[in-house]
Amino acid sequence: MSTEQITAPGAPSPSGETAARPGPGTGVRADRRRSSLTTRRAFSFYAFAGPWVLGFLALTAFPLGYALWLSLTNSDGLSNNSHFVGLANYREVFTDPETLSSLARTGVFTAISVPLTLAAGLLLAVLVNQPIRARGLFRTLLYLPAVVPPVGAALTFKLIFDRDSGAANGFLDALHIDGVSWLMDPYARWVLITLTLWGAGNAMIVSLAGLQDVPKELYEAARIDGANTWQTFTRITLPLLSPVLFFQVVTGIIAAVQSFLPLLISLDPTPRGVSAVPEGNYLFMIHVFAQYFANGRYGYASAMLWVLFLIIVLITFLVFKLSRGAVFYAVDPEPDKPSRPRTLGGK
Amino acid sequence: MTVQNEWDKKALKAAEDALGMNLNVIIWDPTKLNAMLAAKNPPDVVRGFGATETPYFAARGLMTDLDPYFAKSSALKVSDLDPVNDVWRYDGKKQGAGPRYGMAKDYSQDSMFWYRTDLFEAAKLDAPSATEPISCDEWLDLGKKLVKRRLGKVKVYGLNATGMGVFPQLMGMTASAGGSLFAEDLATVDFSSPEALKALRWYLDYAKADIGPSVSNPNPDGWDGPTYQANRMAMSCNGYWFGGLIGGDPKLAAVSRFAPAPQLGSHRVSSCFGATGFWIPRDAKNKEASWKFFEWYFGGKPAQERAASGWGIPSLTSLRSKMPQTSAFQKQAFQVQEKELPHFSVLSFTPYAQQAALEGVLSKVLPAALKSGTSAGVVADTLNSRMNEQLAQGKELVG
Numbered sequence: 001m002s003t004e005q006i007t008a009p010g011a012p013s014p015s016g017e018t019a020a021r022p023g024p025g026t027g028v029r030a031d032r033r034r035s036s037l038t039t040r041r042a043f044s045f046y047a048f049a050g051p052w053v054l055g056f057l058a059l060t061a062f063p064l065g066y067a068l069w070l071s072l073t074n075s076d077g078l079s080n081n082s083h084f085v086g087l088a089n090y091r092e093v094f095t096d097p098e099t100l101s102s103l104a105r106t107g108v109f110t111a112i113s114v115p116l117t118l119a120a121g122l123l124l125a126v127l128v129n130q131p132i133r134a135r136g137l138f139r140t141l142l143y144l145p146a147v148v149p150p151v152g153a154a155l156t157f158k159l160i161f162d163r164d165s166g167a168a169n170g171f172l173d174a175l176h177i178d179g180v181s182w183l184m185d186p187y188a189r190w191v192l193i194t195l196t197l198w199g200a201g202n203a204m205i206v207s208l209a210g211l212q213d214v215p216k217e218l219y220e221a222a223r224i225d226g227a228n229t230w231q232t233f234t235r236i237t238l239p240l241l242s243p244v245l246f247f248q249v250v251t252g253i254i255a256a257v258q259s260f261l262p263l264l265i266s267l268d269p270t271p272r273g274v275s276a277v278p279e280g281n282y283l284f285m286i287h288v289f290a291q292y293f294a295n296g297r298y299g300y301a302s303a304m305l306w307v308l309f310l311i312i313v314l315i316t317f318l319v320f321k322l323s324r325g326a327v328f329y330a331v332d333p334e335p336d337k338p339s340r341p342r343t344l345g346g347k
Numbered sequence: 348m349t350v351q352n353e354w355d356k357k358a359l360k361a362a363e364d365a366l367g368m369n370l371n372v373i374i375w376d377p378t379k380l381n382a383m384l385a386a387k388n389p390p391d392v393v394r395g396f397g398a399t400e401t402p403y404f405a406a407r408g409l410m411t412d413l414d415p416y417f418a419k420s421s422a423l424k425v426s427d428l429d430p431v432n433d434v435w436r437y438d439g440k441k442q443g444a445g446p447r448y449g450m451a452k453d454y455s456q457d458s459m460f461w462y463r464t465d466l467f468e469a470a471k472l473d474a475p476s477a478t479e480p481i482s483c484d485e486w487l488d489l490g491k492k493l494v495k496r497r498l499g500k501v502k503v504y505g506l507n508a509t510g511m512g513v514f515p516q517l518m519g520m521t522a523s524a525g526g527s528l529f530a531e532d533l534a535t536v537d538f539s540s541p542e543a544l545k546a547l548r549w550y551l552d553y554a555k556a557d558i559g560p561s562v563s564n565p566n567p568d569g570w571d572g573p574t575y576q577a578n579r580m581a582m583s584c585n586g587y588w589f590g591g592l593i594g595g596d597p598k599l600a601a602v603s604r605f606a607p608a609p610q611l612g613s614h615r616v617s618s619c620f621g622a623t624g625f626w627i628p629r630d631a632k633n634k635e636a637s638w639k640f641f642e643w644y645f646g647g648k649p650a651q652e653r654a655a656s657g658w659g660i661p662s663l664t665s666l667r668s669k670m671p672q673t674s675a676f677q678k679q680a681f682q683v684q685e686k687e688l689p690h691f692s693v694l695s696f697t698p699y700a701q702q703a704a705l706e707g708v709l710s711k712v713l714p715a716a717l718k719s720g721t722s723a724g725v726v727a728d729t730l731n732s733r734m735n736e737q738l739a740q741g742k743e744l745v746g
Contacts, residue, residue, distance in 0.1 A: 077385035078407045079744035098711070178500050184564060271377050271703040272512075275710035276565050293378045294703040295737060298385075 071303035076296035089303035099304065102287040103311075109189075109283060110256040113196040118248055121203020122241075126233075128204070129211045139208070146201030154264030157195050158183070161265075183265065189280040195261055203248055210244030211237065239328040246327045250319055254312055260285050284308060348373040348380060348390040349625075366643055368636055377703075384409055389628035391637040397434040397451055397622035398694075399515065399702040402533070404626070405437040406698035406745045410448035411627040411634060413641075417447060422642035429454070429662045433693050434622045441533070443693035449626030450645050453659025455586020456687050457511045457620040458519045458608035460486075461593065465602040466493055466503070466581040477683050480607040480615065483520060483549050486582075487556065493581035494558040503579050505558035507571050510585035513550065513562060513713075514705045515620035518694050520546035524612035533697040534742050536705075536734045538727035546611055547730075548723040555717060563714040575599075586619070590680045591658030600676040605683040608690075617690040624662070660684065699741030700734075708733045 071089055075082035093099055128139045145153065160167045161182035169179030182191050214237060222232045238245075262281035266273050271294035277286050284304070291301035354362075354372045363370055373379070375394050383389045395404075404410050417425050425447075431454040438445025467474050470493050475481050481489075490506030509516040521528045526542025529535070538547050553561065559580070560566035568574050571583040572592050576599055583589065593603045608617040625644070627637045644650065646663065654661035654669035657677065661667060670684075671677045696702070708730060716726045 074740070074743065076741070076744050077381060078404075078409060080408070081744050081746045178497065180500075181564065271701070272706065275703065275707045279711075279714070290707055293381055294701065294707050296381075296701060296704070297740065 067302040067305060070298050071300075071306050073299045075298045077298040078296065082299070085299065089300045090307065092300060093303055093307050099284075099287060102282055102284045105280070105282060106257055106259070106284040109192070109259065110253055113193055113256050113259075114249060114252040116193065117196060117200050117203050117252060118245060120197055120200040121248070122207045122245070124200060124204040125207035125211055126237075129208060139204075143201040143205055146199050146205070150199075150261060151264055153195060153198055154261055157191060157198070158265050161191050183278070185278040185280045188262075188265075188278040191265065192262055192281050195265065196256075196259075203252075206244055206248055207241065210241045214240045242327045243329055246319075246323055249323075250316055253315055253319065257308065257312060257315075258285055259283055260289070262286055263289060348375050348383075348392070349394040350375045362643075362649075365647070366636075366639060368639070370640075384628065384630075387630045389630050391631045391633045392625045392627055392640055394623065394625055395449065396620075396702075397432075397449055397624050397626075398618075398620050399696045401435050401448055401626075402437045402442050402696050402698035403701055405446075405448050406439070409629055411629050411631065412446040413448060413450070413627065413638075414446050416638045416641070420638075420642060422646040423450070423663075427663050427665050429660070429664050429667075430691065430693075431619055431622050431660075432624075432662055434619065435624065435626070437698070442695040449624050450641065451622040451624040451662040452645065452650075453588065453653055453661055454619050454622040455588045455659055456608060456617040456684075456691055457586040458516065458584065458617055459586050459683075459687060460506075460582050460584045460606050460609070461575070461589055461603055462582045462606060463575075463578075463580075463602050464604055466578075470581075474604060475606040477604070477606065477679065478686055480610045483523075483609045483611045486609040487549065487553055487558075490553070490558045490582060491556055494556075501557060501559075503581060504560065504574065506553075506582040506584070507559040507566070507574075507580060508550070508553050508584050509560075510571060510583065510589070511620040512702060512706055513709050514702060515618075515694075516584070517543070517546045517550060518696075519608070519616060519618050519620070520549065520611040522616040522618065522692075522694055523608075523610040523614050525614045529695065529697055533695055534699060534738055536697075536731060536738070538730045539724070542612065544723055544727055547727055549611065551713070551717065551723055551726065554713065562710050563717050586621075586659075587657075587680065587684050588659040590677075591656055594657045594671070594674075594676060600674065603676060605680040607683065607687050615690045616692055616694075617687050618692055618694045622662075697738060697741075698745060699738045704737055705734055708737070 072084055072086060073082050074085050074089075124142050128135060128142060132138070148156070161169075163169060163179060163181045163183070166179075166182065168182055172179050180187055182188070218236050218240075219232060222236055227235065262277050262283055263274065263286050266277045266281075271290070274286060274290040274294050285308075288301050288304050288308075291297045291304065349372060351372075351374050359370060359372060373390050380389070380393060389409075395401075401410075417423060428450070431451050432447065433443045435449035435451065436443055436445050436447050462475065464474060472489065472492060475489070486506065486508075490504075490508075492505065493503070494501060494505030495503035518528045521540075521543045524542035524545050526540050528537070528543050528546075530537060537543060553559070554563055557564065566574060571580060571585055571589070574580045575583045575589075576592070576596060587605070590603075590605065593599050610616070625641065627634060627641075631637055650661065650663065650666060651669060653659070654666040655671060657671045657680075661669065670681055672681045712726060712729050712733065715721075716729075
């Protein structure tokens, strides 16, 4: 063994003696090496994390901070005379009837569209999980609409539901039924919900992945115990799928409250086009867009976005709290905490 | 920054060859423009509506004063500019005076209207005069007689009364009744004045009659072109530029005629609500190149080709002779347009709000009023309150 060899303090030496405290020569060298290793590791960490940190600072932290500052001013983005107005914009958010009604409309839209999309995705996932011929083809076809970007899907819907030349009214014409103005009130909100369902392929794929993770032995045991299809679905499939469904509920709510689709299916997706969005589809984000770019109220619109951000945080927190007993985790997410025994179905 | 359809690859290459510079076309998008202006990184030239945008951008100091450029230019002379280019001027108080901030590529008097003789004949109605304007009430009456319905749905619109937006149309009607929608300082609107109320009442009657696109039933096509072409509109309120579309379809041209702007009162006013053209942002980085583009686009070959196309009246008086006058359709449109020109005037737009903001208020207030049958007086009060609130916010920023 060379004198260069390092022996850990307290560890038995090759000669059988316990190593004493490292001597001045070897200990310093070991410390240096350890320190050099730590430095190298730290350097690697910062080198790899650096781009993300820079991206976060430039593209997330700075815009958020700037928007927070804007929300405390009456800025229109273009004039030099904007000034600090304190919390006036936030007070207006909670007193402006139009803002509150658009928020309420967004809540209703979320309450309808999220469960519908979730149910449609789950239903499709269960169907394409069956051992049928050309299963791959069905999966692809059903997922295909979800691959289409929202703008493309909105344009397609605009064409399908166009009053004069759309396929929907063409179909009604063939049945000798008079066509309707689908993109106007009161039909526009149903077109919007249909457009949301158009993207159910995403929910299908996520649910399908969850379905394929359910152990087959559980189904076999249930069959032996005499469980029918519904019982198997509600007692095994749904509980084991609950974390996947929960994930979709959370992300679905966040996406729905930020929905911008109504403007995309309006006549003209510009500040002028905002005025063509029918009342029933005038969601919160459309109002934000109108305040920013039609009314030039950057300050007020920024305050609206901050309020929306806080609402999303609050809803997410509530959903997490309320779902505690309903979501079954195969692996306890909080293993260090004493937890009550969990059973299938969360009971 | 401009619209896409004018700048295909071939046109772009021709422009680059003619100008000896590279052009990077940013597709026109008001949202993107606002963002670029706010970031002080604007395009070198921007397409815009001179009539409604000039006061807003000029009051914020975002436009370049082009007077020094005109002064030294041999291609574009102020003496050759059609009066319509005054909509691109703003002196800090009113539109039509002060520095020139942009130039129109062409223009129209947008309250004039086109009509289809075949639909008039089918309804056994006399065609409108080519020289004397009809009253707005007669216009509405014609629309009611020309509309065709089936099972309660409109199959053929009798009339579209607003080609360039509801707000400018109400401005024009109020002016023809002898009033003004904006106060003299452009900081407030007054829909309650007798003239404005008359215009508002007319529009509510028009929308209630359900004879054409309105705030409560917009045209899904977004503009009149496809609807008019598909025999689904008898009268379309669009200026001379719309003849470019009609002239491209011989069958349509054979049954289409042009008429003077209807008047709500005795004041013969026939304004322009667009005067689409270009301006150079104050923070543009290549102003000399921008001006070179101006000279070529407004005074060179493209301007001559546009003048001959029928898509609008050229904005240089020297190009007026190039307007198409070959076919019977072109001759009729040209003659009606020539007789209308003396009645052109600049209606000042407010610097304190964008047109989209005011249209937004109209589209919120009017449909609800129509549904509930609210009286025009109450609607006027609501519009005054909501629009003036927005204008006050804008004024606070402009100072």
